[in-house]
Amino acid sequence: MIVVSLFLVKFYRKVLCMHMISFVYGEAVDAQTSRGEIPKEVEKEILEVVERERLGKATVVRTLLEMGIGEWRKQTALELLRDGKVTFAKAAEMAKLSPWEFVDLVKQHNVEWVRFTPEEIKKEIKEASAAESE
16 A cells, blocks of 8 residues: 555645546636646655555556545545535545545544534423433
């Protein structure tokens, strides 16, 4: 498994997102990326990983893309969950994680996704107490 710094993951996620925007909207992010070229700073980072991990360039690029896409999926799922646009189960599915793994991710990022007003909490407690009494 390739050990890549958090900086590289964030950097490649940003580059991947720029390329996705370009692909989806048909807009070139810049002239270099519109020709399908890898920016020089990215090429330098890739070669550093190739040298450190002693792997082929294609393997490194494929692995970094997979990592970037995985990170993008997780961040997108967390954002949609936080904004109340998807359910917990759907967000876990989007992130391609089990519900248990996604719970850990939600905790790590301090994402608040269950929102109750004080009145709703009191009502829930009252109903639970009543059900317990029966």
